[in-house]
Amino acid sequence: SQQGEEDPQALSIQEGENATMNCSYKTSINNLQWYRQNSGRGLVHLILIRSNEREKHSGRLRVTLDTSKKSSSLLITASRAADTASYFCATDAGTGGFKTIFGAGTRLFVKA
Amino acid sequence: DAGITQSPRHKVTETGTPVTLRCHQTENHRYMYWYRQDPGHGLRLIHYSYGVKDTDKGEVSDGYSVSRSKTEDFLLTLESATSSQTSVYFCAISESDQPQHFGDGTRLSIL
Numbered sequence: 001s002q003q004g005e006e007d008p009q010a011l012s013i014q015e016g017e018n019a020t021m022n023c024s025y026k027t028s029i030n031n032l033q034w035y036r037q038n039s040g041r042g043l044v045h046l047i048l049i050r051s052n053e054r055e056k057h058s059g060r061l062r063v064t065l066d067t068s069k070k071s072s073s074l075l076i077t078a079s080r081a082a083d084t085a086s087y088f089c090a091t092d093a094g095t096g097g098f099k100t101i102f103g104a105g106t107r108l109f110v111k112a
Numbered sequence: 113d114a115g116i117t118q119s120p121r122h123k124v125t126e127t128g129t130p131v132t133l134r135c136h137q138t139e140n141h142r143y144m145y146w147y148r149q150d151p152g153h154g155l156r157l158i159h160y161s162y163g164v165k166d167t168d169k170g171e172v173s174d175g176y177s178v179s180r181s182k183t184e185d186f187l188l189t190l191e192s193a194t195s196s197q198t199s200v201y202f203c204a205i206s207e208s209d210q211p212q213h214f215g216d217g218t219r220l221s222i223l
Binding site: 088 | 116147152153154155156157160170171202204209211212213214215216217
């Protein structure tokens with residue numbers, strides 16, 4: 001069973017707009033990660049947020065974490081056509097270690 | 113990326129044949145993983161390794177076996193391939209709870 005579930009499953013926006021993707025999970029976690037996957041490629045790590053953090057930034061990315069609601073969001077500001085990809089959240093499901101459980105992903109399409 | 117090579121990149125085979133996929137890393141990372149990716153399921157963990165000769169099962173391990181005789185190589189074997197094992201297989205590496213680095217995948221079709 002999947003630990004993380006992303007919402008929406010697909011998102012289509014215009015270049016320059018912001019894109020928000022949400023992730024909900026079921027069990028306690030030590031950290032939550034977001035990954036990106038371009039078509040035909042492997043996943044690339046974007047950002048990691050620990051359970052004692054509420055918000056984290058990296059460039060145009062902003063991640064929030066609400067452990068009381070067991071949810072996280074990924075915001076991409078000023079989107080570009082090159083941001084078109086699938087985005088996955090992943091948690092350690094409280095293992096505190098190396099096992100990571102991935103959600104099914106959000107497919108983002110940014111129209112130029 | 114991150115010194116991970118998967119081979120082959122594409123393979124078509126028949127039901128009942130054995131198949132071995134190889135993952136090779138040059139990063140000397142302790143942990144290695146095999147996932148399969150199917151539409152609607154995201155990535156699901158098949159097996160993982162936490163050291164040479166140390167492996168354990170993941171979420172969807174039935175029908176798969178693995179071996180790790182050297183730090184740099186992690187092999188995934190389908191002893192008798194079935195059509196339900198048609199998928200894209202990804203290898204990943206990491207150190208402890210650090211983010212994983214992925215290979216570019218092997219697209220496996222079983223007819």
